[in-house]
Amino acid sequence: MKPRVSRRFTRPVLSLLAGLAIVVTGAFSARAADATIAVAANFASTADILAKTFKAESGNTVVIASGSTGQLYAQIKQGAPFDAFLAADQIRPALLHKDGAAAQAPFTYATGLLALWSPDPDTIREDGATVLGRALFERIAIANPKLAPYGAAARESLTALGLWPTYEKRIVMGQNIAQAFQIVAAGGAPAGFVALSQLLAAPENLHGSHWVVPADLHAPIRQDAVLLPRGAGNPAAEGFLAFLTSPLGCAAIRDAGYQPRDACK
The missing domain is CATH 3.40.190.10 (Periplasmic binding protein-like II)
Incomplete structure (x- = not known):
């Protein structure tokens, strides 16, 4: 006959096991x-x-x-x-x-990297500065320059290109860069200045066309x-x-x- 193995523990052993459980649980927490x-x-x-x-x-x-x-x-x-x-x-x-x-x-x-973007694949097929210079956009979206660094970079870039007076009254402004992107995506403006990162994360049907704005046109977006x-x-x-x-x-x-x-x- 095989010897019976007792599964009962003494109170000191049970207390020790309970203490170990608390320690292990506490360490995980x-x-x-x-x-x-x-x-x-x-x-x-x-x-x-x-x-x-x-x-x-x-x-x-x-x-x-x-x-x-x-x-x-x-x-x-x-x-x-x-x-x-x-x-x-x-x-x-x-x-x-x-x-x-x-x-x-x-x-x-x-x-951050700033980009001029349009959901239309044919809108920005060449240098963005040339496209902007033609002043074909009746509206253009940017983030609020007073609140959003990307908006400030957009204004600096247009100023550096000598185009701020052309576009100042055509601006459709979002409170942040996400809103600027949404304005263009929803058709509120044919193009806008957005973060390159937004384009990379966007659905394929929104990739459209874009131009990465040269870093020397605005202060670094650190x-x-x-x-x-x-x-x-x-x-x-x-x-x-x-x-x-x-x-x-x-x-x-x-x-x-x-x-x-x-x-x-």
């Missing part, structure tokens, strides 16, 4: 975290992709809240519950740091990120910002139509 990141509208779709990859790599969850850089900055100043800020410029993160409203110094995570006080010590917030400059993060940023930070090249 400590690793898993979440954060809410304020992200400039132009980078929102890329941030969503990065957030999914980051969660797969780390187990931490990042929630993306998008809007124009100016609007998000105002919300942060008013106490909005964001853990980090990915702006479309360098100015607002620098102001937050100067005012003591940032947990760390800002850093550049990407440089996009800075900054950790906010609410995110200090949060592994999701701090980890996500670090992920932006990792080889995997840099590759995703480059594929999305941006120039990643110099250290990534």
Whole structure:
């Protein structure tokens, strides 16, 4: 007859096992975290992709809240519950740091590329400056230059080409670069200045034709990120910002139509 094996445990053993379960569960909970990141509208779709990859790599969850850089900055100043800020410029993160409203110094995570775009494949078949110079567009969409860096870059580019007086009264303005793209996509203007990243992420039927605006026509659209006080010590917030400059993060940023930070090249 085979000996019976007792499955009963003494109280000290049960207490020890329960304690181990608590330790293991607590360790897992400590690793898993979440954060809410304020992200400039132009980078929102890329941030969503990065957030999914980051969660797969780390187990931490990042929630993306998008809007124009100016609007998000105002919300942060008013106490909005964001853990980090990915702006479309360098100015607002620098102001937050100067005012003591940032947990760390800002850093550049990407440089944006501006494009003149039309959903019509035949509209921009040659140099965009030549197309603009013909003044054939009765309306042209840009983001608000006072709120959105891409809008400011569009105005600078038209000014550099000597065409701002021609188009100033033809502008259809979106509050951010996402709205500028939507205006053109919906037919509110035959063409507009948008982020190259938006075109790469757009459905094929919207690819149309475009011209990447030469970088020497406008100030670099350097996009800075900054950790906010609410995110200090949060592994999701701090980890996500670090992920932006990792080889995997840099590759995703480059594929999305941006120039990643110099250290990534």
